[in-house]
Amino acid sequence: MSQSSEIPVVLPAALHARPAGAVVRIAAAFQAAIEVRHDGRTASARSALRLMSLGAPAGATVTVHAEGDDAELAATAVAEILRAAS
Amino acid sequence: MDMALVGIVLVSHSGKLAEGVRDLVRQIATDEVRVEPAGGTSDGSLGTDFSLIEAAVTRADTGAGVVVLADLGSAVLTTRTVLEDRPPGPVLVDAPFVEGAVAAAVIASTGAGLDEVVAAAEEARDVAKF
Numbered sequence: 001m002s003q004s005s006e007i008p009v010v011l012p013a014a015l016h017a018r019p020a021g022a023v024v025r026i027a028a029a030f031q032a033a034i035e036v037r038h039d040g041r042t043a044s045a046r047s048a049l050r051l052m053s054l055g056a057p058a059g060a061t062v063t064v065h066a067e068g069d070d071a072e073l074a075a076t077a078v079a080e081i082l083r084a085a086s
Numbered sequence: 087m088d089m090a091l092v093g094i095v096l097v098s099h100s101g102k103l104a105e106g107v108r109d110l111v112r113q114i115a116t117d118e119v120r121v122e123p124a125g126g127t128s129d130g131s132l133g134t135d136f137s138l139i140e141a142a143v144t145r146a147d148t149g150a151g152v153v154v155l156a157d158l159g160s161a162v163l164t165t166r167t168v169l170e171d172r173p174p175g176p177v178l179v180d181a182p183f184v185e186g187a188v189a190a191a192v193i194a195s196t197g198a199g200l201d202e203v204v205a206a207a208e209e210a211r212d213v214a215k216f
Contacts, residue, residue: 021114021192028196047206048114048192049185049213 032068093146
């Protein structure tokens, strides 16, 4: 059964290069299609460059959106990585 | 390591540039991916060197394929000459040097196959920095 899950995250640090890489690596462990949304823009969690291109600064709220059988687990895992960003 | 990962070769006119990008990429993509710099000439000056590139391609290859990024002009030409002399497999991609290396190495670190790593590097041409 396909699910959809959405989790808002307040970024403790900017979504810069290292967190973007970490998001791509964790996202690859799930079937779900995962996106990160910020300020009306959307980036695939498969693309470190597109995630960086969102330009999300520390303190910004981003939304993790996942779609697929393991959407809830996937969104939770990516949100955790973003909350731990430094 | 259980699974072979696609390796990355960074061909630059400058040893410092190739090594600097390698260091940066390691921070972002972990050090599980083999990122091999091939910058400058064998005597340490600016330029490109057939045998340095050849050795880097060999080191980067752990069985899953190799993606090669080149900075400018003769880095492309010398790399082509190296690849023509080898069995087919390693892919020279047309991509920005820094962004392409980061995108390729991050995807490679997930265990993605050669086609997907090539696509990630090429996609870097079209992604705005901000």
